[in-house]
Amino acid sequence: MMARHTYENMGKCLCYKGACPTFRHNNLSKGLFCALGKRQPLPEKKGCPCNSCLVWVECGLTGLYFCTREILEEGGR
């Protein structure tokens, strides 16, 4: 499952709102990585609050650290 890249979802994303130590530690920008996919270079994992995010719940996402993962299309493995 993946999230759609919409302004509404971007507004709900916790990545860039100070909640994520990985975002801060790696000086990431933007957010909504569950729709946009992983960053390069791959961020060092320092914690991920995605499962507290409304997008995560509403889109039925699984797993964390979308900024480090390949995003699979629905039906992908």
Ligand code: SF4
């Ligand atoms: S699930 Fe994670 S990457 Fe996706 S919108 Fe929420 S905080 Fe951002």
Ligand code: SF4
């Ligand atoms: S996907 Fe998770 S670890 Fe990566 S920036 Fe967003 S909240 Fe942080």
